[in-house]
Amino acid sequence: MNKANPLILIIEDDPQTRRFLKTTLCNRGWRIIEAENGKTGLSMIKSDSPDLVILDLGLPDIDGISVTQRLRQLSDLPVLILSARSQEQNKIMALDAGADDYMTKPFGSGELHARLQALLRRVTRSISSSETFETGQLKVDLVRRKVFNAGNEVHITPIEYRLLSILIRHAGLVVTQRQLLKEVWGVEHIHDQHYLRIYMGQLRHKLEVNPARPRYLLTEVGVGYRLVDDVS
Known part of the structure; x- marks a missing residue:
């Protein structure tokens, strides 16, 4: 990865959207390559080795969900x-297929840039295998499995820690309810959303100054949860 100027592949059939993305992102220092359909995009992943992909769902040849599934192979x-598809089910399908994050059109360039930076931070964390995670006053020792808030150790249960560690692994990105349930409780519990509501509520009471207005553990309504990784 070129850390100074990461390469983004935009897979999008609308020329106006591609032009806007290219202008916006190039102005922020990203390098851009483009594909107007899924088949070309998959080919460019092999030939050009981009650092990150921006993908539309409504492509003319292959649906974006299928592109995501093939890309993950x-x-x-x-x-x-x-994507312009804003329904929760579309978001869940895309994320379950292997996408890391989801934004709906129209979108703000500032938020887009922040989401892309979060994606690259995830890659950097996985490469460096960091032993600690920090955001704001929250610190997690991933080796000793200890959690600290404002310098004080917070005692959390094994299940709460497993939930938190999954969110840390995807920090800055949305993790679906289905993914959390599957990884923590097993595939037979993927429809038991009340488990998540209970345990996420407990985590917020332990980690947030105001659990009703969380700074770290955010809800993506109907989709899942996001751990904010750039709280100052």
């Missing part, structure tokens, strides 16, 4: 879905 490259 090739690479663990970060994928941001950028």
Whole structure:
């Protein structure tokens, strides 16, 4: 990865959207390559080795969900879905297919840049295998499995720690309810959303100054949860 100027592959059939993305992202120092359909995009992943992919769902040849599934057979490259499909089910399907994050059109360039930076931080963390995670006053020792808030150790249960560690692994990105339930409780519990509500509520009471207005553990309504990784 070129850390100074990461390479983004935009897979998008609308020329106006591609032009806007290219202008916006190039102005922020990203390098851009483009594909107007899914087949070309998958080919460019092999030939050009991008650092990150921005993918539309409504492509003319292959649906974006299928592109994501095929991409995951090739690479663990970060994928941001950028689509006009705003229904929760579309978001869940894309994330379950292997996408890392999802934004709906229209979108703000500032938020897009922040989401892309979060994706690259995830890659950097996985490469460096950091032993600690910090955001704001929250610190997690991933080796000793200890959690600290404002310098004080917070005692959390094994299940709460497993939930938190999964969110840390995807920090800055949305993790679906289905994924959390599957990883923590097993595939037979993927429909038991009340488990998540209970345990996420407990985590917020332990980690947030105001659990009703969380700074770290955010809810993506109907989709899942996001751990904010850039709290100052």
